[in-house]
Amino acid sequence: MNDPEGRGFMVRWMGVRVPARHDGRAARADATPSTTGGPVFGFEAYHVLFAALGVSIILSFWLPRFLSGREPATSALLILTGLAAFVWIPGMPQAIEPVASPRVWELVSELCVIVGLFGTGLRIDRFASRPRWMPTARLLVVAMPLCILLIALVGWTVAGMTLAGGLLLGAILAPTDPVLAGDVQVGPPHEGGEHPVRYALTTEAGLNDGLAFPFVHLGIAVAVAGGFSLELAGEWLVRDLIFRVVVGAVAGAAVGWLLGKILFDWPRDNALSKTASGVVALAGVLLAYGLTELLEGYGFIAAFVSGYALRRSETHDRFHRRLHDFSESLEHALTAIILIALGGALPALWPHFSWSHAATGLALIFLIRPLVGWVSLAGTRIRGRERLVVSFYGVRGIGSVYYLAYAGHHVELVNEHHMWATVAFTILLSTIVHGLTAGFAVEHVTGEHQTGPTMPPRGAER
Template identity: 30%
Template sequence: MHDAPYLLILLVIVAFALVSRRIGNSLLSLPMIFMAAGIALSVLTPGLVPMEMQQHLTQTIAEITLIIVLFADASVVKFKTLKRDVAIPARMLLIGMPLTIIAGTLLAKWVSPEAAWGTAMLVAAILTPTDAALGQAVVSSPSVPERIRQSINVESGLNDGLAVPVILAAALLAAAATGTAVEGAPENLWLFALTQLTLGPAVGVGLGWGFARLLDRAIDNQSITTVYQGILFLAVAFLTYLVAESVGGNGFIAVFLGGLTFGNCLRNDTTFIEEFMESEGQLLTIATFTIFGAVMVPLALDHASWKTVVLALLYLSVIRMVPIWLSLTGLGLSRYEKFFLGWFGPRGLASILFALLIYDEYPIPGSDEILACVVLTVMISVVLHGVSAQPMAQRFLHRAAGELPDAPRSSSPTAKPLAQDDDGSHHP
């Protein structure tokens, strides 16, 4: 039966829907369940997706999902709260992210001394960006203080674009170590980075503001239905990405800042965005992780080794958490808050996209092993961050209720308002 695989997936979706509320309160997560369903499909129906379509299909679905998730998540971040606590994500991006790449490069070189420095830096740069889709369980949890949720959201929204110049530079260095020329590589990497990090934000802010004004006018004139508000939102997200990429800017940064501007400039109710993400957005996440499990996981397991396992575990723990902890020193955060921010750096769609891009376009020795390391890291992240999301989020409620002792806070000027937030309206 050719339709057997599709019937199996549809039955899994139906079963998940019937118990979705209970699963939402358990240690399981949507990405975890549908990644497992994808792996089961690959075992039961090998060759379901033709080899020549596998990576292209995965890359396309992951890119579509990432664009929508970034735009939607950014649209619910409010400038007022972000302005008050902007130091947290700013330090994570400007201090924690470079330290993570440096530490990751040293680790990769230590695990594989024979690898070129460019290859080591490439692995580190691909595995540094965090994933908004996998962070949904934490970002949407009312148990987690708003400043912590928004910091995770902003970091995952911006670090994808910030990593691109580093990834391309590392890929060029790795290719140069073999004496191989790369077609289509930017002639001036500094100019490329400058245009990526300036034109992308400019496009995002401009389109976000412009379309928010247009939508407000349409709603005030009663010329648009609620259904088409969601469709407009979807079109603006993709339009922002494509315009930014066409002028040389970074599409992911443009999408995040476009969503941030759109959500804050829109005067009318934005409930339609949340409703969209609870339906169509969930379907895209289901498709992404099912295909990931069916296509990418078997490929990774074929090239996995002790080195890839060690790298995956360390990138998800020490290499991420220590730099983030150091970057947050002096902000008045408790030890648990810094631990939480360091731990919830899940790896997912962005890392997969970057790895596939490099795999397809850059002739780098050991590219199969690099892809295997990235996929293995994402696979472990889906499980570990999925299982730990609910218990670690609930711990904030216990701390607020006085059931757990709170760590001493710093005497920095920001300590008082941060402590007030913990006891304020962020908790039900």
């Protein structure tokens, strides 16, 4: 039970209620005997948090194995076990509620996304031709802006949001996620499996997180200015849409090239790639992201491009797999913590959730994304069932958490709780619908198996 004076948790043991010490540290078990002869002790809230995190992660990865021999789709379970674990801890949902502490959510999700983007760039084995990149270009240039506009329209007409709020919500929810979409992406370095369906979904997820940023900035600018003007549009076009995108791409390519030289060429007879240190992956993405942000470019674009450029610098060295595996492990750990925290925060967001927020998420997953994806892929080499799969499987996840936390940290948002409730519902819905079906659907149209400890490698590229 809670300490009424806010000093920590109260412990009942041997019939005695004992608060934690005033300095926030638990009382030692042997410090003060109780009147019944037993020792008095206390515990700290963050130890409970650690234990709940551990139990939630283990259950989420363990329980699906009773039902399937496949690598488990754990994203939805992480959210639900986070909810089940933290709803019973007094005050915990309010303590981790994202509206109250957006900066923490922003920083953790930011690190998770950039690590995921760097690893996504490392995954791509082949430098594709123009026809191979065309579906990706269509998804980025046609599908994503249409998705933003339609979400903004739904938010304005159905959820009663302002123009700026609807535009911001569209930019937050439009990008697909490089972190949660492992079942639909290409395989790790040197594994192959670069079917056009997987290639399109992988490269789209790698780039649209960064390309959504201009629209997030536009939504924030419209909210701050109280309306839209030609002057605002011109400044946004030159600075946010053109300059920052170009800087992100150029800086990412430069850092990727430099990392390639450092890892494989300098010095030639004692290259860093001969070591077993995968932590270079983290160092590389931090360098690419931090430098690009200092240059006022988009670090998300730089993170993906640097990984992609590094992969191009030396295509055959097995060290790429070591870098990828390290970044993937770190990405999975951060993702698990964020999804469990999102589930733990759901009770604090429930009072702000309504049918209009559910309608927005349902429209995005089942109508808007499939429709704009299908339209954008017209005339490309992806047709029939493959076109349907690419259109439908636009997974939502950690990128949306970051963008909303970023907006909440930098500007006072109207109805911020409602926006978080909508985003949380949409992510949960996506993890259930996409997470449970993506592996089967993509394998069916590509003929390639999901990779993992219990599965054979994916087949060669067709």
